[in-house]
Amino acid sequence: MNRGSRLRWLIALALLLAAATAAGMDHRHRTVAAWNPDNLVRLHVVAHSEAHRDEQAKLAVRNAVLQHYAGRIPPAPQAAAGLIRRELGRVEAVAADTLRSRGLAYGARADWTVAEFPPGAYGEMVLPGGDYRAVRLVLGSGRGGNWWCVLFPPLCFLEVAGADPSLSREELTRRLEGQPIAIRSWVWERVNRLAHRWPSWTRWREARQPAPVDGN
Template sequence: MRRNIGKRKKEAICLGIALLCGALLTGLLLVQRGMLVEARARRAGQELSREVLRFHVLADSDSRQDQQRKMEVKEAVLAYMGEAMPQDADLEETCSWVQEHLEALEQTAGETLREAGCSDPVRAELVRDYFPEKTYGDVTFPEGEYTALRICIGEGQGHNWWCCLYPSLCFTDAVTARVPEEEKEQLGRVLGEDEYEMITAYSDFKLRWFFFGGRD
């Protein structure tokens, strides 16, 4: 009888050790996979930041009037670029065009403000700067360093409006809050597969699902 009890105790101890080892191994595998996900996502984010040109308009303040003027400047500048900027330009050509037309872009923004009775100074510049995570419609760009056309109104202390100038996501229907599928297709042709999946399915769960091999 005692022998059977001792045997059962040994079996229980062995089972417990086996379960503990299994749990530890599973935990280590999850940590390892999580590190791989983060590393792959980081690489994709770095590649993404080198393949797009963002457009930001910074309002003087968060007052209702300044925010309205920001949107008027945005519309005027986008209209000017829609007419004057080559539509088939690649990233390098788009950046060169913007650099060469900063004065005209600044003038367009300034004239829009003057017409609205605003005397705030305005500055247009092509910058390489850090930006936090931003969502445009149903597309999310992770935080990181990006090249951007920045138009700063006055002190530039108000919330900004932004879009992706290249590949173009700026000329979309803002009411739907979704980027049209044809523009996503253009985005997919320009970006790498990982970068495209990152910005169109950007959440911790979706990123892990994707980078763990959830694709067909």
């Protein structure tokens, strides 16, 4: 790469980084707003054990709990959290009935808590890992696999139904009262990766350049 080409490449990279930095700042701001504990409520179901029967029971309980909440959660965040929390006793009863119908002797315990969750992706919507308000439903000894989703806004229902979450982005944004879900930025990720690789790439290019020929 000659000096002129390298200069043009550096200018182009600088412009891309400037644009991506601005986008990234907005992205980080929107991410923080989106996963504020005052906005989102997660659902966390823990199976009794890792045995196939118990894992299937976990999914059956999940379906029963979502059916219990379906169509009942208000659109406003605080009202939604209030209803979800008031229904914990009913959620325990629904879970216990489901387990009993499957011939299982253990029960269920539902708690309202703030817990750490891993990152989650719903189509092009991304929720970072962090502490969220949650309904934690432990079945039996709670030594099995985990299942979690977003109970408010109702991404749980979209995930279980196999719907495309991107179709409801406007509705989800409205329900978060103007605080949009974080959208993964393809440009930001690629440019950020390129910036980290730039020094090693430059050294590799320079090593491949032929040594200057002595004209004497």
